Amino acid sequence: MPKATQKRPSLEVDDGDDDDMEMVLASQSQTMTQAEKAAAQLSPDTLEAKVNEIVQYMLIMEQKKIPVKKLDITKHILKDHRGIFLKAMEYAKTKLLRVYGFELTELGQGPGNKKQCYILLNTMDVNDSDHIDYSSEEPKVGLLMIVLSIVFMSGGVVAESIVWHALKKLGIYPDKSHEVFGDVKKLLTQEFVRQMYLEYNRVVNSDPPAYQFQWGQRALKETTKRKVLEFVTKMYGKDLQIDSWKSQYKEVLRSEGRPVDTMEDD
Structure with a gap:
């Protein structure tokens, strides 16, 4: 499995329910077109930085096998730029696949009826092997x-x-x-x-x-x-x-x- 080489960011998973933030996100449901317009208002460097933060965050959480909630990404990474969520995730998905060999997968509701979340699936092995390695020494x-x-x-x-x-x-x-x-x-x-x-x-x-x-x-x-x-x-x-x-x-x-x-x- 490929390892992340970037410096680990000081990001934490929010395990508690943040009702206020959920209400904000619910009121800001967006289409990809809206996300593209929001992304176009950012400088290329700012957009790239946010995408890289998402990629790094996903890689760190994958090492712990912790699903990442949409709320985690919008609250800890995008912050005031949450309007670009769909576009940023599209870029992050492409980078994770091409550079690291991981497929960004949405699971919908997670444990405890939490909101939609994401995991990474390993696509580096192409010989009909699975992500769970049955012969692993772990x-x-x-x-x-x-x-x-x-x-x-x-x-x-x-x-x-x-x-x-x-x-x-x-x-x-x-x-x-x-x-x-x-x-x-x-x-x-x-x-x-x-x-x-x-x-x-x-x-x-x-x-x-x-x-x-x-x-x-x-x-x-x-x-x-x-x-x-x-x-x-x-x-x-x-x-x-x-x-x-x-x-x-x-x-x-x-x-x-x-x-x-x-x-x-x-």
Whole structure:
């Protein structure tokens, strides 16, 4: 993955809700034409500086896997020039792709029903590889893939209790600090959720409260159901093919827009 070489700016993510700013932004919905007119009023150097700030900010947040809200960009970077937002993002998208190999992707609402946000997807690898590197030595990536696999093999939504039951077989417990992962419960329910790899929601009308996991929007963008099923098949280490998992393989075919009628039922 390419690294940012610029000096890190003193920008912070605004995790709180700024109602006043949201109202201002809502009242200033714009078209690209309006953004182009606003951009034309700036000097080329000023416009370029703002675009470069956006690019650098996105690269820094990508290293942390933190989605960037539109509010973050307008409040911390564009400030009094928020009218150029669409045009500045268009320039930033082009630069991120051509120079750094990242695709700027809008995800819509983020965790906690926050407003539209953006992430970067790696396009540098062209050999049909995914952004999530299953063979990575990074331990958290392996744990994430295991949890995504549990969710997928359970039909797309899985009770938190089932996830912990599976992880306990690997010596990973929600109430014990792990020598590699540290606080695993916090990792799964906060960090991976903030990064939008997982969704963690309370089961409706559950008493006592019970929670469940689903794939987050970043996971849906960065990997495929086929790749996850291939990962599961390799984990078993037997002479299995991905179509050995009948219902899951049907879901893979559906996700790819391919017919499943010819497959035999379980």
